[in-house]
Amino acid sequence: xxxxxxxxxxxxxxxxxxxxxxxxxxxxxxxxxxxxxxxxxxxxxxxxxxxxxxxxxxxxxxxxxxxxxxxxxxxxxxxxxxxxxxxxxxxxxxxxxxxxxxxxxxxxxxxxxxxxxxxxxxxxxxxxxxxxxxxxxxxxxxxxxxxxxxxxxxxxxxxxxxxxxxxxxxxxxxxxxxxxx
Numbered sequence: 095x096x097x098x099x100x101x102x103x104x105x106x107x108x109x110x111x112x113x114x115x116x117x118x119x120x121x122x123x124x125x126x127x128x129x130x131x132x133x134x135x136x137x138x139x140x141x142x143x144x145x146x147x148x149x150x151x152x153x154x155x156x157x158x159x160x161x162x163x164x165x166x167x168x169x170x171x172x173x174x175x176x177x178x179x180x181x182x183x184x185x186x187x188x189x190x191x192x193x194x195x196x197x198x199x200x201x202x203x204x205x206x207x208x209x210x211x212x213x214x215x216x217x218x219x220x221x222x223x224x225x226x227x228x229x230x231x232x233x234x235x236x237x238x239x240x241x242x243x244x245x246x247x248x249x250x251x252x253x254x255x256x257x258x259x260x261x262x263x264x265x266x267x268x269x270x271x272x273x274x275x
Contacts, residue, residue, distance in 0.1 A: 098165040100200060102207035104215075105160040105172070107149060112169055113160070114141040116191045124193065129226030131256040153215055154180040161211050163190070163204040170195050173208040176252075180216055186223040188232055201235040209239070209270055219267045224251045227259035236263040240273050 105113075118138035125132060136144075148158045160174035171191050175184035188205055190196045212218055225232035227246050237243070241263035250257050 098200075099167075100203050100207065101164045101167065102161045102173070102204060102211065103164065104211065105145070105149065105162055107146070109160075109162050109169060109172070110142055110145045110149075112191070113145060113172055114138045116172075116189060117141050120191075121193070127226075128229055129251065129255045129258045129260070131254060134254040134256075136254070156180075159184070159212070159216060161208045163200075163208075165195070165200070170200075171204065173205060175212050175216070175221070178216060182218065183220040183222065184212060184216060184218055186212070186221055188223075188235065197231065201231065202238045205235055205239050206273075209265070210274075213267055213270050221265045221270070223263045224249070224260040225263075226251075226255075227261050233261055233263075236261075239265075240269065241265045242269070 117135060118141070122132055125135070144158070145160070148156050153159065157178060158174055158176045159178060160172050162169050163171040163173060171189050173186065173188045175186050177185040188201060190201060209221070212221055223232070223236055223241060225236070227233070242265065244262040244264050246259055246261050248257060248259055251260050
């Protein structure tokens, strides 16, 4: 895996089916391990409609913005932000679609490559991430990338989650810019 060439790009219409497949076909154990309430996962068609709709909007009106992660020019996952306050803040999510591609150190590199899109395209000042506290992979990635741990607390972090302990992580624009130098 380490010899593979990673790249990141903005989502295209052709990627929407891949993301919908991830949410509709993932192993339930994987989804629960991310803090997903299986009863709240929308039908595949709803994911397609939402993502298609978001692609038609100007960046400053989107509620979701997504990058596609690639290995050797083949899509293997996505990184998206939601709860977007254009020019201010957003919340990051990171997903590698296939279990055999997880836990190889790819997430760190791909999140690093995605950050430029989020800070630049959305003109963000602050980027947050609130992964399930019991999901070690994203928490480790965020620490390696340079996010700062803020706190652990109980919440329902999103529309498809159950109540859970989450770790709040933060990166400011100035911290991101320091990483780039």
